[in-house]
Amino acid sequence: MTNTGCAGAPAGIRREAPVLRKPTLLFAALPLLFVALGVSAQDGVSYERLLAASDEPGNWLMYSGEFNSQRFSRLDEIDRSNAAKLQLRWVHQMRTLGRLETTPLVIDEVMYATTADNVIVALDARTGRRYWSYAHELPDQLALCCGKQNRGVAIRGDRLYMGTVDAHLLALDAKTGAVIWDAEVGNPRTGQSITAAPMVIRDLVITGIGGGEYGIRGFLDAYDADTGELRWRTHTIPGPGEPGNETWEGDSWKTGGAPTWMTGSYDPDLDLLYWGTGNPGPDWNGEVREGDNLHSDSVLAIRPDTGEIVWTFQFTPHDVHDWDACQVPILFDAEYQGEQRKLMAFANRNAFFYLLDRETGEFLFAREFARQTWAEGIDQETGRPIRVPNMFPSEEGTLVAPTIGGAANWFSPTYSPDTGLFYIQAYDAEMLYYMAEAEYEEGELFVGGYGKPAGPGDQYVSAVRALDPLTGDRVWEYQVQPRSTSGLLATKGGLVFGGSVAGIFYALDAGTGEELWHRRLGGNVYAAPISYEAGGQQHVTIAAGRALFTFALPEPE
Amino acid sequence: MSLLAASALLASVTFWSHPAAAQNVLSKALQDRVQENPHTTEADVAAGAKVFRRSCSLCHGADGTGGDGPDLTRGVFRHGSSDAALFRNILTGIPNSGMGGIYQPDKSIWQVVSYVRSLSRGGGEEEVPGDPRRGGMLYRSRGSCSDCHRLNGSGGRLGPDLSDLGWRRAPDHIRASIVEPAESIDGGYRTVEVRTESGGIVRGVLRNEDRFSIQLFDEFENLRSFQKTELTAIDKPEESLMPPLGSFFRGRDLDDLVAYLYSLRPE
Structure with a gap:
């Protein structure tokens, strides 16, 4: 819009040279000073900025920090020597009853965080004060296995993208929270939902879908970031005639689950997107879906422009324990057995840590990182588990480790290129697994059984474990009582941050696991910490209970 | 989850300790999914008008033609025009809008619905001169x-x-x-001007302010925050930008x- 033909038009509506109506006001005489003020232009986040996220450690530009999902902050103001001095800087209470699993984004001192019921708040990252909020209207009735959840947004340009528990994908104006487009990804009445943060690749917004407990057929979608138009959909379960469909008995592929409910990772050099898939359905009754059930419990390598599957690796063939491969794959490069390799570290819910070549999908090794009783081990040639007999769910109950929740789950691991260690929140518990009839009915749970705790949850070890990702060796562990389901953050300052269900937030020495600092936040920590810079200082934010807590070192005198 | 939500709602009404509110949150009409307004007499309209003036007119205007809130005289409502939708929105509010619920007994809410309906009896759409x-x-x-x-x-x-x-x-x-x-001026669009220590001036729309800091949306469309120690002046002229x-x-x-x-x- 130009102002041509505007002679005599009122002043004050051209943004280039703003003048107030009454020049008697404070400073109408000083318009030039606007230029001199050094406003950090909030021009939005170009795709180039996302690609080069490691060049701006003061911001947290995407769910896992960078495309490699290392969740490694390159800020080092807070380090081993001063972490004990961390102070609470601000708290922001969210207006929600749901649990917070959000990973906030921070762009140029503006923080974007979400609640379980799809509220987004834009906050000043220095004070936690609110600029705007948006609440997505949800239907009264939703088919959700595990309550409402949301884990965060993605950004591109000046738009935010959020998936909703009623299976929509929204584009919103990052400056105001206004909805720009609203795409229906799935049908919430059939159990489809979105809980993960989307991922932006070039001009595409990639989102997965949840609903593995409702007999959906999982898929991964790419939407045009500008228009919201669906560009491709790749099903995780091959249809008739496609390779892998024969790994499903009869029509069981139609209701086989394999959802995509957690955010993946991306390698821009290989141009491959990596995304984990969830359990086959019904969860605990495998008798109605004999076969390996491809590509459930797998990681898929996908060409982002087309959705073409380039390679796949299945961690748990014919899973009957609900061990989704919903963990975030960590991408890193290292010399492995004398050769520089592009690698993927994956600590699976089934209690094994896997190292894969992410270029080819070649399985390199797998090793137990938490207690398990279901496999003799993993065949180090093929990557297939060697199962212990009689560990399937039964009518009378079968005791198996790990639990349904798994040895690991969606909560993010982290990797420090400085220590070369991989950090995972691990759980050594076991559970009684029961099998039951499974009849598919649209929108109803389709699980074929259930699990029962074998004893009090705190009798098992829950711990942050540091692993050498090239061997699977355990370097140290930090036990958490009673347990933890929080994500982790490693930093250039040589720290690992994490939380626990007891509401404790802690900083560990990344090299030794020594606890350097902790605070009681009075609310369960389920989320993952992030770090960013504001006002020239490093900050660390964690969601706990119904609030966001932000810490920093004392302000310099 | 739903149990948790219900108990938290109960806790919140106990906190306000308003007996009518307790009835409301557990509204029978909502529970029974009542679709049609059972209170539609002239007396109900008059009673609804009273409640409206007390609880709704601040935003919707004394005559319902709008202010900070929308004009209600059209007979068509963005968030649902059915009796049930109106009932619910008046009772519990509309998320992501300035509309809070008025949390009164079912009968009062239905009477407000009747009053709001009466506003559009003239046909709703206003004739406007002009092209x-x-x-x-x-x-x-x-x-x-x-x-x-x-x-x-x-x-x-x-x-x-x-x-x-x-x-x-x-x-x-x-x-x-x-x-x-x-x-x-809409509540969310108050004008604010701040002067920084270096003499720079930032003008925009006020978002938030407390003893220590102020947040605004500046006229270059940046979300900005200042510590008050960084500012030499803050002015909030009663002017629109x-x-x-x-x-x-x-x-x-x-x-x-x-x-x-x-x-x-x-x-």
């Missing part, structure tokens, strides 16, 4: 309105989004806002512009 097509041209050219206002995703963001203005505002209100915008256009748009031009703005409805 909306020509008004649109004025909006886009001479008015430079889109420098600051957004319409269906394009335009500035400093002023209110006008995409659905025709739903929210009566023509008189639109006219008054063009002629003298400072008379009725929008200049008064009464001398700029008169007679037919003003009619046309109002007609255009009144014609703006969500797609």
Whole structure:
């Protein structure tokens, strides 16, 4: 819009040279000073900025920090020597009853965080004060296995993208929270939902879908970031005639689950997107879906422009324990057995840590990182588990480790290129697994059984474990009582941050696991910490209970 | 989850310890999914008008033609025009809007529904003089309105989004806002000007302020925050960032512009 033909038009509506109506006001005489003020232009986040996220450690530009999902902050103001001095800087209470699993984004001192019921708040990252909020209207009735959840947004340009528990994908104006487009990804009445943060690749917004407990057929979608138009959909379960469909008995592929409910990772050099898939359905009754059930419990390598599957690796063939491969794959490069390799570290819910070549999908090794009783081990040639007999769910109950929740789950691991260690929140518990009839009915749970705790949850070890990702060796562990389901953050300052269900937030020495600092936040920590810079200082934010807590070192005198 | 939510709701009504509120949150009409208004006599309309004036007029105007809140005299409502939808929205509010619930007994809520219905008995849509097509041209050219206002995703963001203005505002209100915008500034659009220690000036729309800091949306459309220790002055003039256009748009031009703005409805 130009102002041509505007002679005599009122002043004050051209943004280039703003003048107030009454020049008697404070400073109408000083318009030039606007230029001199050094406003950090909030021009939005170009795709180039996302690609080069490691060049701006003061911001947290995407769910896992960078495309490699290392969740490694390159800020080092807070380090081993001063972490004990961390102070609470601000708290922001969210207006929600749901649990917070959000990973906030921070762009140029503006923080974007979400609640379980799809509220987004834009906050000043220095004070936690609110600029705007948006609440997505949800239907009264939703088919959700595990309550409402949301884990965060993605950004591109000046738009935010959020998936909703009623299976929509929204584009919103990052400056105001206004909805720009609203795409229906799935049908919430059939159990489809979105809980993960989307991922932006070039001009595409990639989102997965949840609903593995409702007999959906999982898929991964790419939407045009500008228009919201669906560009491709790749099903995780091959249809008739496609390779892998024969790994499903009869029509069981139609209701086989394999959802995509957690955010993946991306390698821009290989141009491959990596995304984990969830359990086959019904969860605990495998008798109605004999076969390996491809590509459930797998990681898929996908060409982002087309959705073409380039390679796949299945961690748990014919899973009957609900061990989704919903963990975030960590991408890193290292010399492995004398050769520089592009690698993927994956600590699976089934209690094994896997190292894969992410270029080819070649399985390199797998090793137990938490207690398990279901496999003799993993065949180090093929990557297939060697199962212990009689560990399937039964009518009378079968005791198996790990639990349904798994040895690991969606909560993010982290990797420090400085220590070369991989950090995972691990759980050594076991559970009684029961099998039951499974009849598919649209929108109803389709699980074929259930699990029962074998004893009090705190009798098992829950711990942050540091692993050498090239061997699977355990370097140290930090036990958490009673347990933890929080994500982790490693930093250039040589720290690992994490939380626990007891509401404790802690900083560990990344090299030794020594606890350097902790605070009681009075609310369960389920989320993952992030770090960013504001006002020239490093900050660390964690969601706990119904609030966001932000810490920093004392302000310099 | 639902148990948790229910108990938390109970806890909150206990906190306010208002017996009527307790009945409300556990509204029988909501529970039974009542679809049709059972309280529609003239006496109900009169009773509803009383509640409306007390609880609703601050935003919707004493006569329901709108203020900060939308005009309610059209007979069509964005968030549902059925009795059940009106009942629910009046009872518990509308998420992501300024509309909070009024949490009163079911009968009062139904009476407000009856009153709101009575407002649109005249047919709803108001006859507006003026040519909306020509008004649109004025909006886009001479008015430079889109420098600051957004319409269906394009335009500035400093002023209110006008995409659905025709739903929210009566023509008189639109006219008054063009002629003298400072008379009725939307709550979220207060003007603020701050001067920094270095003498720089930032002007925009106030978002938040406390003892120690202030947040605003500046006129270059940046979200900004300042510690008050960094500022030498904060001014909140009772002016709109929008200049008064009464001398700029008169007679037919003003009619046309109002007609255009009144014609703006969500797609």
